[in-house]
Amino acid sequence: TRLDPKTLPTVPRGIYKVVIDPGHGGPDPGAVGIGGLRETDVVLDISLQVSKFLSTKGVKVLMTRNKEIDLDLPPRVVRANRSRADAFISIHANASRGNRRDVNGLETYYYTGYKGHNLAKKIHQEIIKVAYGSPDRGVRRSRFFVIRRTDMPAALVEVGFVTGRIDSRKLKQANHRQKLAFAISKGILNYLKEAG
Ligand code: ZN
Numbered sequence: 001t002r003l004d005p006k007t008l009p010t011v012p013r014g015i016y017k018v019v020i021d022p023g024h025g026g027p028d029p030g031a032v033g034i035g036g037l038r039e040t041d042v043v044l045d046i047s048l049q050v051s052k053f054l055s056t057k058g059v060k061v062l063m064t065r066n067k068e069i070d071l072d073l074p075p076r077v078v079r080a081n082r083s084r085a086d087a088f089i090s091i092h093a094n095a096s097r098g099n100r101r102d103v104n105g106l107e108t109y110y111y112t113g114y115k116g117h118n119l120a121k122k123i124h125q126e127i128i129k130v131a132y133g134s135p136d137r138g139v140r141r142s143r144f145f146v147i148r149r150t151d152m153p154a155a156l157v158e159v160g161f162v163t164g165r166i167d168s169r170k171l172k173q174a175n176h177r178q179k180l181a182f183a184i185s186k187g188i189l190n191y192l193k194e195a196g
Contacts, residue, residue, distance in 0.1 A: 014060070
């Protein structure tokens with residue numbers, strides 16, 4: 001099948017470490033969208049699957065959280081920086097101002113540097129391929145705390161709008177979340193492969 005980890009890019013086993021940061025958690029559900037679809041649930045599910053895919057490829061994964069707990073931004077950064085990981089990826093879902101259902105699409109952020117930009121680009125290229133019908137909002141620069149304060153190349157992925165008519169319908173499907181997880185994993189592996 002298309003989601004067979006064997007079809008993911010191969011990197012040398014046991015040498016890379018990646019931090020996966022599911023946004024929000026616990027009392028902070030993040031964005032809440034159509035039909036009560038919660039960002040925290042969407043991004044935790046995707047993150048756990050990314051972790052699983054990367055682990056099968058021999059990449060060490062540190063998750064900032066792996067369940068519904070309250071976790072501020074500074075401890076996420078402290079954990080990441082202590083880990084001396086090769087890359088940091090924060091996973092989020094979006095909400096539009098005024099909960100506009102016509103606002104949909106995927107975007108990937110980096111803060112600075114060639115490597116951060118490249119990490120964001122590699123992930124974005126893959127998630128766009130599995131999000132048919134959702135607008136490509138591009139790779140963008142931002143000063144989000146977790147990508148600004150982490151020491152390693154960092155990217156923040158917005159997998160779609162829980163408030164959007166097109167995106168919310170897809171994000172509530174387990175099958176789509178799995179495709180996104182596979183795509184994010186593929187992007188990370190492509191980045192590691194090229195970074196050497
Ligand atoms: Zn968020």
